[in-house]
Amino acid sequence: MSLHADRVSWRRGGALVVDGVTLAPQPGQTVGLLGPNGSGKSSLLRLLQGVSRPDAGTVLLDDEPIQAQGRRAVARRVAAVTQHAETDTDITVHDVVRLGRTPHRSLFGGGSAADETAIRAALDRVGLTDKADRLWRTLSGGERQRAHIARALAQEPRELLLDEPTNHLDIRHQLDLLHLVSTLEVTSIVAIHDLNLAAMFCDAVLVLDRGRAVAAGTPAQVLTPQLIREVYEVEAEVTHDPATGRVAVSYLVPAR
Amino acid sequence: MPADLAARRPVRAAAPSLEHPSGRGRRIALMAGLLVAGVLVFLASVGTAITLGPADVSLVNVRDVVTNHLGLTQIPVRVSEDAIVWQERLPRALVAASCGAGLGLCGAILQSLLRNPLADPFILGVSSGASTGAVLVGVLGLGGAAVGLSGGAFVGALLAFGFVLLLARYSGAGTGSIVLAGVAGTQLFSALTSLVIFAFADSDETRGVMFWLLGSLEGMRWDDVRLTAAVAALGTGIALCFLRALDAFAFGEDVAASLGIHVTRTRVILLVLTALLTAALVSVAGAIGFVGLVLPHAARLMFGQRHSRIIPATAVLGAIFMVWVDAASRVAFAPTPLPVGVGTALVGVPVFVLLLVRRGRRA
Numbered sequence: 203m204s205l206h207a208d209r210v211s212w213r214r215g216g217a218l219v220v221d222g223v224t225l226a227p228q229p230g231q232t233v234g235l236l237g238p239n240g241s242g243k244s245s246l247l248r249l250l251q252g253v254s255r256p257d258a259g260t261v262l263l264d265d266e267p268i269q270a271q272g273r274r275a276v277a278r279r280v281a282a283v284t285q286h287a288e289t290d291t292d293i294t295v296h297d298v299v300r301l302g303r304t305p306h307r308s309l310f311g312g313g314s315a316a317d318e319t320a321i322r323a324a325l326d327r328v329g330l331t332d333k334a335d336r337l338w339r340t341l342s343g344g345e346r347q348r349a350h351i352a353r354a355l356a357q358e359p360r361e362l363l364l365d366e367p368t369n370h371l372d373i374r375h376q377l378d379l380l381h382l383v384s385t386l387e388v389t390s391i392v393a394i395h396d397l398n399l400a401a402m403f404c405d406a407v408l409v410l411d412r413g414r415a416v417a418a419g420t421p422a423q424v425l426t427p428q429l430i431r432e433v434y435e436v437e438a439e440v441t442h443d444p445a446t447g448r449v450a451v452s453y454l455v456p457a458r
Numbered sequence: 459m460p461a462d463l464a465a466r467r468p469v470r471a472a473a474p475s476l477e478h479p480s481g482r483g484r485r486i487a488l489m490a491g492l493l494v495a496g497v498l499v500f501l502a503s504v505g506t507a508i509t510l511g512p513a514d515v516s517l518v519n520v521r522d523v524v525t526n527h528l529g530l531t532q533i534p535v536r537v538s539e540d541a542i543v544w545q546e547r548l549p550r551a552l553v554a555a556s557c558g559a560g561l562g563l564c565g566a567i568l569q570s571l572l573r574n575p576l577a578d579p580f581i582l583g584v585s586s587g588a589s590t591g592a593v594l595v596g597v598l599g600l601g602g603a604a605v606g607l608s609g610g611a612f613v614g615a616l617l618a619f620g621f622v623l624l625l626a627r628y629s630g631a632g633t634g635s636i637v638l639a640g641v642a643g644t645q646l647f648s649a650l651t652s653l654v655i656f657a658f659a660d661s662d663e664t665r666g667v668m669f670w671l672l673g674s675l676e677g678m679r680w681d682d683v684r685l686t687a688a689v690a691a692l693g694t695g696i697a698l699c700f701l702r703a704l705d706a707f708a709f710g711e712d713v714a715a716s717l718g719i720h721v722t723r724t725r726v727i728l729l730v731l732t733a734l735l736t737a738a739l740v741s742v743a744g745a746i747g748f749v750g751l752v753l754p755h756a757a758r759l760m761f762g763q764r765h766s767r768i769i770p771a772t773a774v775l776g777a778i779f780m781v782w783v784d785a786a787s788r789v790a791f792a793p794t795p796l797p798v799g800v801g802t803a804l805v806g807v808p809v810f811v812l813l814l815v816r817r818g819r820r821a
Binding site: 251253272273274275276277278281282284285286287288289290291292293294297298301302304305307354357 | 715716
């Protein structure tokens with residue numbers, strides 16, 4: 203395994219936002235990070251990306267502490283799609299994806315042939331090839347997220363971290379996007395709110411509650427009425443579909 | 459926004475051949491050609507601008523004087539013409555060009571770094587700090603002759619910048635808080651300047667300071683050319699080392715960090731660079747407003763969003779623009795010179811308003 207968080211803790215503004223979490227995704231898996239708002243999903247992703255330093259524990263990338271490696275060297279192996287990544291500039295889709303080549307380019311170097319190949323492959327993978335010349339502001343929300351994923355793929359990473367990529371998307375685009383993510387050849391770690399989407403697309407899930415990892419395993423193992431009650435404080439029924447092997451969660455109206 | 463609605467919007471497409479790998483050599487040749495053309499237009503502008511003014515000097519005279527002084531020729535020219543070209547108008551045009559290039563560059567950097575299309579070099583409070591420093595020296599005699607107006611302005615500018623950064627740091631250090639801190643700093647130092655003028659200056663001193671506050675290229679000498687040109691060239695050189703980082707800031711700090719950029723380090727270096735650049739230029743030529751705001755936008759409209767184009771284009775356009783604005787402000791109300799800051803503002807404000815309206819429509 204190349205990216206591995208080992209009992210990491212992070213104190214942020216006095217509060218312990220990540221508390222002794224271990225995460226070791228298998229190569230090629232899609233891992234869902236679940237948990238209510240403020241449970242530490244985004245913070246854990248920042249630690250995994252190496253942009254923030256844990257107060258205890260280590261994040262290892264290829265068996266070396268990620269903090270000890272250069273930022274550019276890390277960015278060639280780990281890519282991230284963050285929340286609220288918007289711009290006012292009139293940038294084309296092609297140039298957005300080209301940003302993903304940043305860690306591969308030399309100081310003054312313009313685009314190399316390898317850059318163009320990676321950009322085209324990334325655009326093709328997310329289905330935006332025919333929109334490469336479109337301006338960012340003319341894209342729909344779903345297309346913007348696809349462009350961000352293409353930008354991340356152009357980094358040619360082995361690990362892809364996504365922070366609530368389906369926010370503000372309609373159902374069809376949520377399904378499209380997560381289907382895309384789950385079929386990528388990279389290891390993906392996705393913070394996600396919707397338990398049913400997690401059950402559909404994730405190979406494994408890790409549930410966080412107030413910074414602690416409270417459950418881990420396949421969605422069918424983890425998503426139980428009891429866990430949902432304890433972590434999310436809602437009542438739910440969980441049904442197994444023997445045909446697909448997937449679980450489905452249906453919530454109950456709160457009793458007054 | 460649904461996809462079909464987006465599709466109906468008019469789309470400005472980049473020329474596909476530009477993005478094709480086999481067109482890369484051609485693209486680089488095109489950019490180099492444009493750069494050479496820009497430099498030629500700049501040289502022609504300086505030459506032409508020098509001929510303008512109350513005393514008649516022809517382009518041939520300008521050429522003769524310049525080649526004489528470069529030691530290439532020994533063509534006899536009248537002493538008065540030599541003095542006008544070599545001692546007066548040429549240094550002045552070159553200082554104008556350096557200020558245009560340097561301030562434009564600062565604006566381009568700040569707009570990308572702070573992700574605010576309305577950012578300009580004076581948003582960091584540098585210009586108002588410079589004016590406070592200058593009036594403290596000029597009116598109150600602080601520091602005496604050793605410091606001089608320029609020295610006072612430089613120190614004042616840096617103090618104001620330090621104040622703004624400190625304020626930004628304690629209010630959260632985000633890009634928004636830098637802009638807010640800059641506004642607060644600008645107001646504070648402007649008020650201090652007004653206070654000193656109001657309480658202590660006589661009318662002669664007031665006029666002197668006012669002229670300086672609006673930017674003035676009167677009486678520029680070769681010393682000033684050397685300083686401002688060196689500063690502008692150094693700034694351009696350093697900015698060219700941060701092209702990748704500036705591109706990566708398009709989607710904010712989180713995305714820049716995920717692309718392997720050292721966000722804090724880059725931000726500190728570039729903020730300090732723009733502050734030093736602006737302080738040095740303001741200490742020579744006064745607060746020339748709106749160049750830094752408008753020129754980067756002109757460069758973006760002409761050459762797109764990549765900083766490998768924006769940075770050189772802004773420097774060259776800024777130099778050309780300022781040479782012409784300076785020539786116009788010399789000639790417009792001759793023999794009374796118009797402060798050059800008035801000229802830039804008269805051009806800059808309408809452009810600024812257009813940008814605001816465009817931005818409002820888009821939102």
